[in-house]
Amino acid sequence: HDAATEIQYLFGVSNIQAMKEHIAELCTGALQYFPFEEIMAEGKQFDTEYYNGNTWLNNERETINKNGFPTNVLENDALLIKQVYHGKAQTTGIEWPQYIPNFEECKLRAAMCCFVQDRQAGDKNGNCDEPYDNECNDADPADNTDVCYVDMSRAPQSSRVSHGFAIF
Structure with missing residues (x-):
């Protein structure tokens, strides 16, 4: 044949x-790619603010509320991300979020996140520990890049400053 x-x-x-x-x-x-905006299902504005570093997903860490119960539990908060990773992302690509201003000039369609703190204890991914209020303030992430340089003038909208740089 x-x-x-x-x-x-x-x-x-x-x-x-x-x-x-x-x-x-x-x-x-x-x-057919999985729509980026369906990962967290919080809307395009949330996705934009996430990459600007200004959402609850960026800033909150687990703590104990006044009634003694844990709040802001990353395992629960980021469950949709984990489900997409173990589900759709195993068989299809993720659509590039063209609606996010930070990525307008990104011809390579590749992004790297610089995480400046660990917010989850017990995940073997940084030095955040329990009790959160004492042992997780400004904890270091384990799987971050060793050096991350950010030129603030290239993204004044998200960095909220017109000049300068940051090194993590």
């Missing part, structure tokens, strides 16, 4: 046109 016949057998189709249609259908399905 030739290659076309083998592919017809593989797909269970009887002619070359049906084979081409089946391949086109597979390719179309493979190119």
Whole structure:
């Protein structure tokens, strides 16, 4: 048999046109990306503010409320991220968030996050520990880049300053 016949057998189709249609259908399905804005399902403004470093996901850390119960538990707060990672992200790509101003000039479509603090104890991913209020203030993340340089003038909207730099 030739290659076309083998592919017809593989797909269970009887002619070359049906084979081409089946391949086109597979390719179309493979190119469907999971919408970025559905990861947290908080809306585009939330996603933008996340990359500006200004959401509860960036700033809150677990603590004990006045009734003695834990609040801001990352394991719960970020559950959707974990579900997308273990679900959709295993079989399809994630759509690039073109609506986020920080990424407008990003031709490579690649981003790196610089996390400046650890906010979850017991995850073997930094030096945050319990009790949170004493042992997790400004804790260092373990899997962050060793050096992260940010030129604030390149993103004055998100950095909220027009000049300067930060090194983590």
